[in-house]
Amino acid sequence: MSLPLSCAYDVVVVGSGPTGSTYVREVFEQCPDARILLLDAGPKLGDPPGGHVKNIADDDLRARAQRAAEGPAPARPGRPGTRLLGTPQLPAAAVSTNVGGMGAHWTAACPRPGDSERIACVPDDAMDRHLTRAEELLHVTSHAFDRAPFADVVRQRLSARFDRGRPLARRVVPMPLAVTARADGTHTWSGTDVILGPAARDSRVEIADSCLCLRVLHDAGAVTGVSVRDVGTGQEATIAASAVVVAADALRTPQVLHASGIRPAALGRYLNDQPQIVHAVRLPDDVVATADTVTGRTRAEEGGIVPQSGVSWVPFTAAHPFHGQVMQLDASPVALADEDAVRPGSIVGLGWFCAKDITAEDRVTFSDTATDAFGMPEIAVHCRYTDRDLDSIEGARKAVAEAGAALGTPLGEAPFLLPAGSSLHYQGTTRMGAVDDGTSVCDTFSRVWNTRGLWVAGNGVIPTATACNPTLTSVALASRGAGALVEYVRDRAATAVGSTAA
Template sequence: MSGTDLERAARYPDAVDVAIVGSGPTGAAYARILSEEAPGLTIAMFEAGPTVSDPPGAHVKNIEDPDRRAAAQRASEGPGAGADTVDSPGAVKSGERRARPGTFLLADGYAFPGEDGLPVAAMSTNVGGMAAHWTAACPRPSGSERIAFLPDLDDLLGEADRLLGVTTDAFDGSPFGAVVRERLAAAVDEGRVPATQVQRMPLAVHRREDGRLVWSGSDVVLGDASRENANFHLVDESLVRRVLVEDGRAAGVEVRDVRTGETHRVRARAVVVAADALRTPQLLWASGIRPDALGRYLNDQAQVVFASRIRDAERLVPESNGAHGAREQVAAEGALSEQSGVSWVPFTDDVPFHGQIMQLDASPVPLAVDDPVVPGSIVGLGLFCAKDLQRDDRVEFADDATDAYGLPAMRIHYRLTERDHEVIDRAREEIVRLGAAVGDPLDPRPFTMPLGASLHYQGTTRMGPVDDGESVCGPDSEVWAAPGVFVAGNGVIPTATACNPTLTSVAVAIRGARKIASDLASESA
């Protein structure tokens, strides 16, 4: 056998116990739990995109060199790399279709006449998935956001905290954080139970011994248990084009080596599809797994943003919470930095939006040249709205057209209902009230982001307690129509959430991984 043949054989085994499609946080959660609870199982993880960080799956914010960070983002943009739809600072407010660095937009099929569509529905293609680019916010769901038929949800959320490395103290040294929370609490907390009162945002962020921030990506979720598991292999630039099903059960995957164009078949006893909320149903459809609920109940979180300047910031700097020389530190162009703090206004059923309040080191709107910004004194407020779930909000797949990856082209049908518009109007009023409570608004009017901007798409492979045609998978994430096939990611969440969904989707993935570990172990016994 030649050296090239040996390399190909190493990249693509003939058979494994578990094939995982996608390397984002939920795919990584499957690998981690299986490595911890069933280390004897062989696992192959296939990722269509390249490795853009070291270690693989790390957050690009941890890349200190700006040129290398930008190169990692470009490499994550798949077919959108170099397109004029990639964002530049402030471009989202121009009314143009723009994607954030590291992501790409659908070329077409994102809206149809008479519908709202999701004009900025975005994806990324790289080892680590969107976890290489996310804001790392990990709030817990509350009220109707919770999945009521999962009795162990709180335990699963706790495990998800562990895998993601969630903390609440990473920004305790930022100036004005306590001031922001105190002012928000005075405007919000009355009548709320402690769990839904203003608090620090749980973040998948920690500090190294030298004090620098480290943002969690899939590398943190994988952990040492996966990396040290000789039975786990991550294969990048490998596009899974079909899940193989035999006698109604999972049998493996068909994967194309992006580097060579060659196609391989890898047998598997279980297959986990963790592509994202748009590409997971796409792959199932391409594989002939087409339950009635597939792609339906698509939901995004409409997002309203606003900005204020903390009142009396100049006077408060010496008294701020650990400012430690804030004025001398270098700004980070509006990004979360050492000056930042992130506060949380939780969702309630009576107030159906979730607030993510971030202190910025620069103003998002132009200020006078002689009007300097005290670091951390600009507060960006964002309210995410829970969707009025509709079965007809959906992603469909064309039988006569393909996308850049050769898979069935996506067609998104999406409408805001009257109730959605009412909630967005309420959010616009509320965000102005919160902005005034914190400080002096920089612009009198809030801005409603283009639909799809949240990146929190859900529902397309939704979980249900029974197979009644309204769900794709059961409580363990196993697809009703194809036993042995499991789905993962935000698309599995069946509820209308306003909070960032990653913690919940990782929690649900943990349950599915435990199911696989138990089933395959018993089959081998």
């Protein structure tokens, strides 16, 4: 990819994952004259740009796309489509570098946060509106696996174990998923192509892949643009912009701000990585034998996933301070059993996420001398489990064991804790806050303190100890922030018109 075609834009968005794409879509729809540049350091994996790799029917093409997302060689591959950072305290920490970001690889789980997962500094009614908008942008549904033959039995057994004493809204239900069911019952998984919609093919929006943002440029407390490098050629350029949104994930967004000399006291701090307990269970033979199973396939011939046991959700509550998801193995990002050795759908994976005890000492820092594979400041992670975390992990382990016993025959000796960083749900490093008191990086509309025209986006903005999958929440916050950005762009345009008229 060559460098951007223009040298000036109304809005530059750094990072093409779900939240960066949300800013593009909202500005595109509400500011019909705005010119928008969407940057990503990684390549396009296919057409449409930002599509989910699960929608690629050919196994070889899908694997090739996943390898392309790992970043420059030599890479340390993590989960398919990711690159390990190699940080000792968070050994499974990994990132994707491609158009669409992690939105090209995610499980598409979109639960709403509840109880203490809610963000205190955003009014509940406003947050609910933003969550609804996020569900619209992501095409979220709770009915994706209605035709899955084992799903009802799985949920009935989970409900019998966990629903007692829960409010109606926090009982076991099908997991809300960002997918679209096809007529034959298979699925199209939402990537950022779904969020971008018509913006992805409009001349007002330019998508520059393999184009690395080196720094956000600023002067007198306001952004002036970005400095970028073509990853392939090494050519650098300066791009002028009225506003910049940095949405490069919870590890690389603070990296970009650090490299730019924009360093609020809370930058990189309050890192939240959700400890994850996993297990696998074989459903009883009578359940499998009596269900109207699929024809022995785990993937449809034209791509997508064949419904089997679906994805169920055990929500977080104050009494059950974990988020549980139970899913058929081909929908799970963690390989827990050999699918080919058993009847399709007869084994389900269980994953329970814990809400991390958030402290300022859990953080990412950046070197002023050493650099990473892209030539950016090298990332170091400082993170540990507190006594409260260890108690929570043991509680989750017991909950997973109880869920497994309720469902069927557990495989393996016991539920186990994945290496730190395995959740890929990193949060808090550019957290929002109601006031600029040194404990937040941005305000409740994601505007970076003391730098006009600069927004941050992504899971890093979430300030709360959450256990649920964070994408829906971060897209909701991006939609909220985009409302403020739209006003900013309109005001700048009106000022420019007024100056011309004068």
